[in-house]
Amino acid sequence: MIKTRSHLQRTTASLLVCVNLLLFLLVTPAHAEELLKEISVQQLLAIMNSEGYSATIGNDGRITWRIDNDSALLSIPDNKRAIVFVAGFGDLSTLEKVNAFNRSSSFSRAFLTDDGNPRLRLDFDLTGGVTDANIHSFLRICRISFTRWRKAVL
Numbered sequence: 001m002i003k004t005r006s007h008l009q010r011t012t013a014s015l016l017v018c019v020n021l022l023l024f025l026l027v028t029p030a031h032a033e034e035l036l037k038e039i040s041v042q043q044l045l046a047i048m049n050s051e052g053y054s055a056t057i058g059n060d061g062r063i064t065w066r067i068d069n070d071s072a073l074l075s076i077p078d079n080k081r082a083i084v085f086v087a088g089f090g091d092l093s094t095l096e097k098v099n100a101f102n103r104s105s106s107f108s109r110a111f112l113t114d115d116g117n118p119r120l121r122l123d124f125d126l127t128g129g130v131t132d133a134n135i136h137s138f139l140r141i142c143r144i145s146f147t148r149w150r151k152a153v154l
Contacts, residue, residue, distance in 0.1 A: 033133070035129025036135070037081065037128070039076060039126060041057055041076050042057070044063060044135070045057055048065070048074075053066075063075070070146075070150065082124060083124040083135070083138065084124075085121065085122040086120070087120045087146055089154060091117070097118075098118060100152065105148070107122060108120055120153075
């Protein structure tokens with residue numbers, strides 16, 4: 001069978017189209033998840049409820065999250081582009097304990113108030129967009145950090 005130049009060009013072009021389509025399918029997610037660039041307190045509470053967390057919205061608009069018989073607060077700034085986790089106790093701690101915790105922690109920061117009360121804070125920035133899975137991950141990190149912080153600092 002004699003192949004003409006145009007037949008080879010068509011075959012090559014078809015092959016390139018198939019290769020490009022295959023590459024596109026390999027690098028494109030099967031389902032593109034919607035990115036959240038803003039979140040409301042109600043949306044965050046719904047996500048927390050879907051994970052089975054014990055959480056309620058207070059009169060001040062912040063979420064009170066019950067973690068192992070203790071409470072932490074989650075708030076959303078007015079621009080709705082971040083989630084802030086804060087926990088604190090009235091118990092006095094030492095700067096040495098707080099610094100030791102901070103040295104071993106990557107995603108959270110602990111500090112002492114002017115009265116010497118320990119606080120834990122984690123911030124989650126939504127700039128550029130995040131998925132629900134990212135928020136679930138942040139909540140897990142908050143819970144783990146809180147548990148570690150409570151044992152290390154109090």
